[in-house]
Amino acid sequence: MRTIEDGIEELQKLLECGVQYWLLGAGASFDAKIPLMYPLTERVNALIIEPELSDLFNKIRQELPDSSHIEHVLSHIGDLIALATRSKSKKAYVGTNEYTTEQLQALHECIISKIAEIIRYGYKPSSATDAEEIGKLGNPIVEIEFHQAFIAALFDGRSNLEARSRVMFITTNYDTLLEDALTLARRSVHDGFSAGGIGYWFGHDQAHVETLSPQTHQLIKLHGSVDWLRAGDGTLVRGRYGTRYLSNLSETIIYPQATKYVETQRDPFANLFGAFRRVLQVSQSHVLCTVGYSFGDEHVNLEVQNQLEYKGNKTNVIAFVKEVPDGKPGTATRLPDSLERWRNNSQYGSRIYVASDKALYVGTERFDPVPLSELKWWSFSGLTTFLKTGRAL
Known part of the structure; x- marks a missing residue:
């Protein structure tokens, strides 16, 4: 045996x-x-300070399954851009709201920028034993x-x-x-x-x-x-x-x-x-x-x-x-x-x-x-x- x-x-x-x-x-x-994908998603959310982009980001997340993370959000935005590009109005719906290709593209570019910043310099979310750590250009972690x-x-x-x-x-x-x-x-x-x-x-x-x-x-x-x-x-x-x-x-x-x-x-x-x-x-x-x-x-x-x-x-x-x-x-x-x-x-x-x-x-x-x-x-x-x-x- x-x-x-x-x-x-x-x-x-x-x-x-x-x-x-x-x-x-x-x-x-x-x-x-x-960070792993889910903490990365929450950190990106926290870094989007423009009210219109933040609102659109959260509306898109509400349309996706609870198990979705930032890559799923990006994929969904890409699909919405494709729909808007093909449509006569050059717009796509998120819930009951209509958004232009420019608005969707702006959010996509914002998310990419935030991901790049977080991954370049590091981020460690808080836990039961450790405080949150945020890496920055002058102080990467x-x-x-x-x-x-x-x-x-x-x-x-x-x-x-x-x-x-x-x-x-x-x-x-x-x-x-x-x-x-x-x-x-x-x-x-x-x-x-x-x-x-x-x-x-x-x-x-x-x-x-x-x-x-x-x-x-x-x-x-x-x-x-x-x-x-x-x-x-x-x-x-x-x-x-x-x-x-x-x-x-x-x-x-x-x-x-x-x-x-x-x-x-x-x-x-x-x-x-x-x-x-x-x-x-x-x-x-x-x-x-x-x-x-x-x-x-x-x-x-x-x-x-x-x-x-x-x-x-x-x-x-x-x-x-x-x-x-x-x-x-x-x-x-x-x-x-x-x-x-x-x-x-x-x-x-x-x-x-x-x-x-x-x-x-x-x-x-x-x-x-x-x-x-x-x-x-x-x-x-x-x-x-x-x-x-x-x-x-």
Whole structure:
């Protein structure tokens, strides 16, 4: 009879795979003092001081499900702009009120600016034990130590394998912590831009990616970044903080963009998701590891599922994730729906590994710690410890 130790040993062998892709979600930046989506939504709301924009923002939120966050609001505004643009009146309804494309666009640009400001400088909401912390231009509070520790733990044990391995990164986060940590570790980053503090966009060309050295890591930022901006001529550049030029934060390229910017929706985002698709299609066995990602982005989930379903696909998934309440009375928890569905799939379920706070799942098997206790590897810092020591508790 197999035990959790057997499952961990199997997991560790898989983590020695030469081709690895690491998908980081919002939870990976939480300890760095960058808020999760719901606190980010409330902070954006607090920063919109213009009465008309604030009123419109709240009216839109009232139309959306209670579980919606700031990205859902942006998507909805984009849809409203599309409706207004197509209509004869050039207006769209929110509730019983009518708004022009200019009013909707003004709110969209305001929200993008506020998100960019919050993510650049950091924000930590108050809690039962800690006071609110607000980062500003002259006093940023974002910390990088957690990402540096993760990068060190990930690569320190791979020195003998690195010459023939490939480690790439995907993230849904807007912050620059991952690329900054890689650079501070003297590793090069290919993010789709030319090198330098200011870079121009040329995308994730597959022929170029295949020439990257093991010390250069592809980084696919699926939802854009706080340092991606639209220049005056409409081109996409990676800019610097604190300059007079490239300083309009409403031009920050953060997904989802307003539907008005058709070309922007095609590039970079179509290019980014195309690159994500390609990395899961490589012919050799490879592993996709997730951390800080709660599987709440159906677009990303669908991309992974579509690739898993292709005959001959060789993707192994390792999800480091916290279980969620099952909605029933008591304290029972469950895995996110996508993971539960994937691990029970007869075609590829045996290639799905889930390291949760409650147990280790290998396909349909479940291994509980003995004695029962919380496993720490689901969090970003806990995963770093596991990579460094092999200990999950």
